[in-house]
Every structure is written in C-alpha cells, then in structure tokens.
Amino acid sequence: MRGALRSNGPLAILPLTLTLSPKGEREHTEGCIESTMSDKAKQKPRGKINAYFTHHLWVLVSSLGVLWRTPLATLMTAAVIGIALALPAGLHVLLQNVQQLSTGWEGTAQMSLFLKSGVPETRIKALADKLRNWEGVAEVRYISREQALAEFRAQSGFGGALDSLDENPLPAVLVIRPTAEAAEPAQMELLLGKVQKLEPVDLAQLDMEWVRRLAGIIELGKRGVLLLGGLLGLAILLVVGNTIRLTILGRRQEIIVTKLIGATNAFIRRPFLYTGFWYGLMGAVLAWLLVASLLGLLSDPVSRLSFLYNSDFSLGGLGLETVLILLGSGIGLGLLGSWLAVGRHLQEIEPT
C-alpha cells in the first residue's frame, strides 16, 4: 500500500509551502478537542468562499507542478495532442491562403457574349448600352468582328490561314466585367442566365469557370478539415482520457483514503480536471508553435514563387481567431477527456 502512495499524484492538493508560525499557538491547543459538539458556531469554517478559490488556485498550480516533475511523459502526451491539433489547424490556414489567393482572381472574372452573325452594329451598340445599366455590371466592352479578326491574326499566327477564307468566321463579342460585389460565383451564374436569354446572344460563356471550381474544391477542403478535425479531436479525447485513467489508477489508495475522510467527488475530481486542462493547453500551444514554424518555413519559397508569377501574394499566418479557436479546442478537449475518464473511474473506486 505504501508503494501506491509514494508518488506525487495530482491529488497533492495540500499547501506544501505553508509556513508555520509558532508564536502564540499554544493557547488554542486546549480548545481543539474540548469543543466537539457543544458549540457548532465555533466550528463554522471562516471565509469558506475565499478558501474555496484559494483551493482552486492551489490545485491549478499544484497539478502543473506534478506534471512538471515528469517532464518527458508530460511532453509526450502534450506532443500527441499538439500534433493532432496542428494537422487540422495547419490545413485550415493553408486553405485560407488559397481562398485569399482566389478571391484576388475572382475580381478578374468576366463574361463573354458571342453574338449571332448578321446582327447590325447599331443594335449591338444599343444592347451594350442597355447592359451597362444593369445591376452588377461594371463595364461592357464591344469587340467587333473586324477587331476580333485582327486580334486573332496578331496572336495566333494563323493569319495566312485566315486569308484563305472567304469571310470573317469570328462573331462579334460583348465582354462584361461584373462589379466587385457581383463577382462571386452564384451572382455570376444568375447574370449568365439573364444574358443568355437576350435575343441577339448566340452563346454566353463565363471565362472564369475554373474559379468556381476552385471555390468548390476549397469548400470541399474545408469540409474535409472539419471532418479530420473531428476525428483527431476524438483521438485527443481518448489520449487524455487514457492518460488520466492511468493516473487515477495510480492514485487508487489515495482516492480511497480521501473518500473515507469525507471528500466529495468534486474534490477528488478537481486535480484530475486541472491536469486535463494543462495537457490541453500545452498541446494547443505546441500546435500553435508547430503551425507557426511550418508557415515560417514555407513563407520564403511561396513569396519567391509568387514573385515569379508577378504577384505580391505572401503566405498569411495564424490569425488571432484561429489561435483562440486552437487554444479553446485544446483546453476544451483536455477538460472533456479528463472529465469522461474521471466520471467513469471514480465511481469504481470506493472504500471497502
């Protein structure tokens, strides 16, 4: 039994640092035993509320102290939690960056209306004017058949081939650039549907189709990160729960003795919950450091690459919100994991 009690468990809740003041204590000595039942008023503990918070603070600090005494074991548990948190957090940040990048491109989204051949120029110009007044349309550019031909001739290098044709095969085109607010995929889709119905329009095409697809992929990625985060969160619960379970079993005799002395379940639970809290917090901080250093390693190459693409894009770091969510979920999972373990195993440990 002594072996079981030797180690410094999280139940080490007592104020070990309490200093003793030997002065003037003798006079109280007699009173200790003599007033057992008669004066209930005297028995009432003074400043219970204050003592309660002092006790909480003490347990908070002492449970950290207990973890501190076994640094390697603590670090390993925290590292498992840290890695499990860093994975979804890192992916989340990367996705955010991709989204950032693609919103920049959505601004360049435009729509091409290929007009039926034989529509007179005056009608096209009137249509362009009409479109300019539409909501969500920022600019309408008219490319006549001749202009299109000249452009094609200049860019494609098939000028000679075109010359052999009897007539210009290219249609006239109206290019619509949407306003910034209307540039998002759903609105563009709506606009596309509307212009499609215009009588002189042969074919309307969204030039930035791939932006929408990218948005879809990002959406899918976000869902994936959420699912991954959920799974890894479950893993963290199990890791913390199991660690706490082993601690509880190691303190079995201690728990029995404190129960015999009249400790409530809340009192016994407390140090274990705080241990879970510390594991979660350490894991979250570790995850933060991991993601931050990974981003730090990536940021230089990314900047260089984007420079080559004539872009001033640079990798965004962990925002305050993400950090808070990271810390919150780490602490929450640590607490929940230990709560589950304690709830399950404290019932089993009863004095016999």
Added chain:
Amino acid sequence: MIKFDNVNKRYPGGHEALSGVSFHLQAGEMAFLTGHSGAGKSSLLKLIACIERASRGNVIIDGQNLTRLKNRHIPALRRKIGVVFQNHNLLYDRTVYDNVALPLIIAGYHQSEVGRRVRAALDKVGLLGKERLMPITLSGGEQQRVGIARAVVNRPPLLLADEPTGNLDPELSREIMGLFEQFNQVGVSVLIATHDHDLISRLDHRLLTLDHGRLARDGRTTEMLHAQTG
C-alpha cells in the same frame, strides 16, 4: 449517537456478517467492540461509516438513518466521524502536517484556521515537533498518533477506531487508549473495535461482544473480567 436496530448484513455470496444486531450508543459514551476474528467487528464499523449498507434493519447515526442516505450525502456524514485505522491509512508522499490537514482542506477551511487546528491536534497526540517529517520516518506508534490527530482535527462528534493498537506494544497501546479516553472526556462518542482483552479489562467502559455476527453480550468491561474469572 449510534443506534442499530435489528441490523443484518449479508454479503453477496450468502455470508451473513451481522444478524439481528441492536444497540444504542449514547452521545458522549465510550464503548469497546470485541469478538473473535470474523465476528463482524469490521462490518459493524463499515456500516457506521457508510462504507457498506445494511441488508436489513436501520443504522441511525447522529439522527440520520443511513439506510435512506443518498450517496451524495455520504461525504457530509463521514466528516462527522473520525476514523482511526489499524494500518493508519496515511498518505506517505506528504508530511505529517499535510496528512493531518487533509480533513480540513476537504471541508474547505481557511488556511490560517487549518494551521491552528493541525498544530492543536498534533500537540494533543504529542507530535507537535514532527509536523515537517514524512510519516515513513516515524515509528508505528507515532504513525498511529498521526492517524488519530487526523481523525480528531475536524472535531467530529464521533470517533471510530478499528484495532488501533493492533501492531503496538502494551505500553504504547495504553497511551493510545489514554488518548481516546481524553477525547471521550470532552464529549466525543468513541467506539473502539479491538480484540486486546488485556488492555480493555483494565478500563471501565461499555463492552459490546460480537459472536458470529450476533451481539452476544452488552455490559461493562469489568463484568467481562468477572465472567472470565468466575
């Protein structure tokens, strides 16, 4: 303080540890509980501290009927009972001071109050100079006195002891018994389970004798002496 009313305790498997036990220990009374090994002494003490529940009958402690006591009220009951164990049940990773302070910390006493009471209790059992020591460095008798200090530090109205002198020599045993008598003199109800006849025959207190789970005799320790000799 303790009232047993036709109490039966049957363990799973059919062993009947106590059957039809009735007695009443008044507040402020001191009694010994004796009987052969396996007579049911420990079972009886466990029923009082609500470690076990009676199978039949009523156990009433300080006006509370334990058969109907909800689990969440057990801690409050146990704080009213100081228990001294044969194996001390001390926590060996803490100092004497911290061991004795534990009931007060559990009850939520203020630190200054804790210090005062712990020193008073340690002084009472004659260990005032040893509060910084670890229990493992103390002798068996001293460890037992730490256990007693822990049992009385919260000033419980009832003190239970399960073979408190089990591992001690006669000299130390008499000292420990003397301590229990002192607590009794200031109003604590005391119930001591022991098989040490030599020791209790020299003291004049109530004596409950268990025999195979039944209360065989309820009288004075001096009567026991007469019964044996004559």
